[in-house]
Amino acid sequence: MxxxxxxxxxxxxxxxxxxxxxxxxxxxxxxxxxxxxxxxxxxxxxxxxxxxxxxxxxxxxHPVPRKIAITHDAPWEGAGCGYHTIIQDGDLYRLYYRGSALGVEDGKLRFGKQVYCYAESRDGVHFTKPNLGIVEYEGSKENNIFWNKVGVHNFAPFLDTNPACPPEARFKALGGTASEGGLFAFQSADGIHWSLMQKEPVVTEGAFDSQNLAFWDSSAKKYRAYFRTFTEGVTTGKVWKPAGFRAIRTASSADFLSWEDNADLTYKDSPVEHLYTNQVGPYFRAPHLLVGFPTRYIERGWSDSMRALPQRKEREKRSKAHLRYGTSLTEGLLMASRDGVHFERWNEAFLRPGAERPDTWLYGHQYIAWHAVETKSSLPGAANEISIYAPEGSWIGSSNSLRRYTLRLDGFxxxxxxxxxxxxxxxxxxxxxxxxxxxxxxxxxxxxxxxxxxxxxxxxxxxxxxxxxxxxxxxxxxxxxxxxxxxxxxxxxxxxxxxxxxxxxxxxxxxxxxxx
The missing domain is CATH 2.60.120.260 (Galactose-binding domain-like)
Structure with missing residues (x-):
């Protein structure tokens, strides 16, 4: 017709x-x-x-699930691998993530030694772990660990596109927790060997117990940072006393060291919810649009539906340490902004937990990696597509995985x-x-x-x-x-x-x- x-x-x-x-x-x-x-x-x-x-x-x-991109099964990785960052650097896809043997033993939460790891890919589909030889782990440097110092809980790198950026700071990062004093600034020439830009933290007011990130905003011509806060809370020295809901705060900087214009994010027609990661960054095909993939955290408690979800015994085991470790759920949302502070957030889930299967419908599931990248389609002759990545299997056993999802270009x-x-x-x-x-x-x-x-x-x-x-x-x-x-x-x-x-x-x- x-x-x-x-x-x-x-x-x-x-x-x-x-x-x-x-x-x-x-x-x-x-x-x-x-x-x-x-x-x-x-x-x-x-x-x-x-x-x-x-x-x-x-x-x-909604993104379409594809194959597992990488499995975190090395002894220094573990089921607590998270806070993933994906950087498309020319024809190389760089993957950064925290390794940690997170789990529950004898009714208690167990944190293993935390390290930051690196992997890479030439297609954004299959990732390999290079032997970096930088950090010693249990007597050997034959591993893909590149950082184990301050900020190791949530080290978040980015490729600095500021035209005035010097070569030695081509890559930058924020990382740190309230107990360490706040967020520290890092720089690197090659994305693998890193150093502090100064000894003191550059952002000190916030909760920071999440993936806190920054980037160069080419439209506003300034650096932006997004980090964890609470809707109500106070900082006393190095101790953050939370109250209310987990939320997101932003700040801006001309030089990446002095930060100002602190503001809590506001939303159009969205309820107050617990938001863990924020994953805000410029969309690569329309950089004036700041697109975020925040993680929504829901405490469900025990019910017939909760007991019907996969791996009930593992869920019950984690609940012995704390109810929320076994019965809380997470999923990925979508939001966008043009000014960096006021966002339109979709209340419907962008990346749902999906079909019930092992290693899903968990606390820690669908924490979308920062940020979306462009990859080739698996269909010969078809246009390129967007790839995003999210973990599954967290808190269970000795490893977890990162799954790739795809969406058409501009297809949010x-x-x-x-x-x-x-x-x-x-x-x-x-x-x-x-x-x-x-x-x-x-x-x-x-x-x-x-x-x-x-x-x-x-x-x-x-x-x-x-x-x-x-x-x-x-x-x-x-x-x-x-x-x-x-x-x-x-x-x-x-x-x-x-x-x-x-x-x-x-x-x-x-x-x-x-x-x-």
């Missing part, structure tokens, strides 16, 4: 009536009402650009239209470029047509719905065309609206670009 003017007319009139009924009528705009998107790729992970929707919705998508959230059809109109935007490109997927019978409107909502001649060529398929980068072609250069710099009329389709992102 092709979209034609006659077939669109019946439900288009209904949609127009719905828009008018909901108060979407033209009005005079000020400069502040127009969002300047330039040539950025824009996703629908937040609602900043959405003006109105009729018979469409924002649809949260889509504008979804059913078979009956629907539409979405953006807020007024201003762009730079010549062509409009979409990341979308349709059924064989579905499609998307695009109309360009003035900021008052009037269709622009040459770019009306009737002149739009229908798009169908499944592409991360398709150019929109009209009867006269796809050149939009005469509209560049003007305030316009985009009207997407869709049927059995998902729209993931759009961007303006120069003609190829």
């Amino acid at each position: 092709h979209f034609c003017q006659r077939s669109f007319a019946p439900w288009s009139f209904v949609l127009l009536a719905l828009l008018i009924e909901n108060g979407h009528v033209p009005r005079l705009l000020s400069a502040e009402d127009v969002v300047d998107v330039g040539a950025r790729r824009e996703l629908f992970i937040d609602d900043v650009l959405i003006g109105s929707m009729a018979q469409t919705r924002r649809q949260l998508h 959230v889509s504008i979804n239209a059913p078979w009956e059809g629907g539409e979405m109109i953006t807020k007024p935007i201003r762009f730079q470029g010549e062509m409009l490109e979409l990341n979308f997927a349709t059924s064989a019978a579905g499609g998307i047509r695009v109309e360009i409107q003035s900021d008052s909502g009037t269709p622009v001649p040459g770019f009306t719905l009737a002149e739009s060529e229908e798009l169908f398929g499944d592409s991360v980068n398709r150019t929109v065309t009209w009867k006269s072609g796809g050149d939009m250069s005469k509209l560049s710099g003007q305030a316009i609206k985009l009207r997407f009329v869709m049927k059995d389709a998902d729209l993931y992102s759009f961007r303006f670009s120069d003609a190829k």
